[in-house]
Amino acid sequence: MNALSEERSERRAHALGNVFLHAVYSIPGGEKIKECIQCGTCSASCPTSYAMDYTPREIIAAFRAGLLERVLRSNTVWLCASCYYCTVRCPSGIKLTDIMYELKRLGVEFGLVQEGAIAPVLSKTFVDMVDRYGRVPEIPLMMTVLLKKNPLGILKMIPHGLRLFLHGRMPFLPHRISGISELEKCSGAMTDALVSGLHPGSGIGEEA
């Protein structure tokens, strides 16, 4: 890397770190992240950390070293199952699960996710469905995700789907709630509030 691109990447790392920290501070109790003593309880409590490129503890270490980008580009954050073991056991009282959510949001916002990851697609599809119907019908959700990520996977799902259908567990049409326009209005009002500075933190630049 030449000097200019090194400087640019350092500034980018700095900016990313700042946005992250600022957002974390807006979570009640978020400033506890500063008190991480790197004990590793979170990593050892995590049911999926064995499969992560960076363990939960390493995320905070990476942030401190300005290396958050490589964490976001790894498989780590989308392997979090929100089991909250880390949050309830952390000796410094850090709400790591909420921080994971923040990292997921940051990754999606800045396009920093692992190549080919399905989880962000699933979540984005979920959001689309909620915004459109107010509720999430499971089968259309699965189908949409599979279509986007793994069309051939639909074939694998057919036996599952058939079983469910035969057992009377296939819902048909998505239910659209009457309050859907109400929700849209509220969302709109919130964007205005954000623009006028009422609440800092991620959510600005709403379109995922």
Added chain:
Amino acid sequence: MEFSYYPGCSLEGMNKAYDKSARLVSKELGIELTELNDWNCCGASAYMSIQELRAHLLSARNLALAEKEKKDLAVVCPACLTTLTKSNRYMGEDPKLRRTIASALKAANLQYLGTVKVRHLLEVIVRDIGEQEVKAKVSRPLSDLKVAPYYGCQFTRPFGDFDDKEFPVMLDTLLKWLGAEPVNFPLRAKCCGGMLMTTNEPVGLGLVKSLLDCAAQNGAECVATICPLCHITLEAYQGNVNKRFATSYELPTLYFTQLMGLAFGFNRKELGINEELISSKHILAKHVEAV
């Protein structure tokens, strides 16, 4: 005892049996559940992974609607419980968040003043209804049916101060009242992986295998669940677990409300047990009369 009932999206889809059985046993126990009119999806983990404030807004609309009814909110899905409780609590602790959401709700002439409590039906039954009244309804005890009580993650973590966060016991207690035998199940509150089964199947299968191993090793004849996602994860993927790990699991998985319903005398069809993917006929025949 009256509650606004919030079924959650997954009860409309593949887990109608949970909804059916929950309503039946609640009625039997005198818990009046009135479905919250026009409730919207709570957003669960997925929405919060993309949008923070809009996720809180989803919860706030539900809470505002519930507050209008002047009743607390009863849920049967721990993810709904955690998501709604988180928004409830954070709005209470953070004035800025509260104001932002309040101004958003105003656009639809809604308001939320923070008075609603969100509770899981299991907790309501064990703590509010209690042993005497539940036992009084047991006309057909489950005669030592060996059940692995599976709580999953989000029942007590992170906000459930009503039971232990590492080794909760509420479901065990209820099962005993029904005459069943809750087996020792050290992995009772360990993660099933949830959505990971869709996004990273190998990891998800590994987690489910540990749970099935533990249940089997401790002599469980079936698993009792209190979460629709845990339920489907444990039930629908046993075949995949078997394929991947060369095991042969066929462990029936039942909702706690279905087990309650059986003990109260309802039949399989009424409780939606006939929709199960793994048959519980043989174990129920052994332990439950004339079912």
Added chain:
Amino acid sequence: MAEKIGVYVCHCGTNIAQTVDCKRVVDYASALPNVTVAREYQYMCSDPGQDLIKKDIKELGLTRVVVASCSPLMHEPTFRRAVEEAGLNQFLFQMANIREQCSWISENKERATEQAKSIVAAAVKRVEFQESLDVKKVPVNPNVLIVGGGITGIEAALQIADSGKKVYLVEKEPTIGGYMARFDKTFPTLDCAACILTPKMVSVGQHPNIELLSYSDVIGFSGYVGNFTARIRRRAKYVEEEECSGCGLCTEKCPVSVPSEFDCGLGKRKAIYRPFPQAVPNVPVIDKDHCLYFTKGVCKVCQKFCPRGAINFEQKETYTDLQVGTAILATGFGLFDASKVKQYGYGRLPNVITSLEFERFSHASGPTGGKILLKNGQMPTSIAILHCIGSRDTNFNEYCSRVCCMYSMKIAHLAHEKTGARVYEFYIDIRAFGKGYEEFYKRILEEETTFIRGKAAEVTDVPQTPAEKGKLVVVAEDTLLGIVRRVPVDMVVLSVGFEPRKDTIETARIFSISRSQDGFFLERHPKLAPVSTASDGIFIAGACQGPKDIPDSVAQGAAAAANALSLIDRKEVTLEPTVAFIDEKSCSGCKICIGLCAYNAITFDETKKVSKVNDALCKGCGVCVAACPSGAIEQRNFTDNQLLAEVESICATGK
């Protein structure tokens, strides 16, 4: 007759002079009413500075003195002494703080100077209303009460007794010795705890100046420095201490066996028992709750066999009042209850034990005769020691318990020596701060103890591989590698942290001392006065002040002894006269003040139906003064006149 006030403005080097124009302040002060003389000087607290004041008092007949300089906390005593030496009552002096409250907080010279002028004017106005007060001197009773007979209390007792003063050593248990008597070896020397402790215990038992009241509690404590009364409850041992020869026949013959507290419930003791063989006093006690005579009216075998007729079932508990001049609290600590952290399986999984339980196993006179054994009677081939249990954790105790790293390493050594097992230590940081401690760490490393940097997240018996079957698996991230490890072992030792004893709240109430946020007793100053408390004459020492090891406990015991002796050898103490006083005519008898006084210094006179302040007990905190609805209470040297004069002056001149 008008007062003659002398005002002295200190430069304090450049501390004040750099910001405040002292000359202008002096000129201003000279022009104030009743100011006879105003001077400035570089260092008023120095000898020449003080001499300025003394000279003016003698030659100009000053009746009041104001020094404008630093905080009274720094030099009020200095100037008061100077003023007294010149023949003027020390309470006719007032300090004006133009440093901490003026020059040090201002960058604007003009403002600072104006502010200094205002402060000085206020002090001048105030001092006019001040009156002569006489300090009270009370004699100091040379007896010392020491509460707690662990190593700290023993050290303090011996130091004071050796100096010729009388010590009352009150100990709750049947024997002195405390926790140290339960340890096997001590770090870093690996001295046998009993070997170094018991000689001291014997000295205490035999010392002519120490009166040992064992199996006793302090239930009341009143009075003031130099003159305290302690009410002691002496519980019934049902054994006559003077008759008992310590032969132990009664213990042998007793048919009742119950879990032994001394052995953490791992071993047994009889209903008539000595906690351990070298107990001092070497007199057994009868446990009423399990003795067959007390519970069922039968047996009495101990009495039948006792050759000295020392068993007395009719013995009653007695109460006694002790007159002492000082008290030292050395009540020790408690241990964190590991069952609170469910993920480690203490109480649920077999072979998960605490550090103290390990000590008892390791001890030659413990429940296994010194062998480290699993529940199935076999020796462990692998042992994991988990650091920081209940400590450094916002879910339990936030503080670091200081000694656990070292005792964990000691346990590793004992485990290695006695079992040859593979020993793992799961730690976050290694705290080896004392003399010989780092060297001990090196020794433990040399013994091939495996240190894994990562706090254990849980201990599970659910195996994931065949190697884990039948084992306890410790799950921790090896943070130095970034890998989560599952380490199967036979035995897990939990290094639990120190906590305040459960009865600390009660003890603090009895002695009217405070506790810090972590619940341990509060010292007067964390660095400069670690063994004193805010209550004169009451000292704290050892683990009751905070977690600490034996060397530091002994040091504090000796320090507290020195503090006590210093007070005693002064023969008398000075009581500040700036206490509250009640105007009987204005007192309405509402008694509001009595309930508010934290020092129990106010009593009610039933005949006159008014409240009265005990000068000696009053600390001058001012709460009653503020609370009195009739305005009947004032405080000497802080009377309404004085304070109002100051306030009015500030309001008139302040900017």
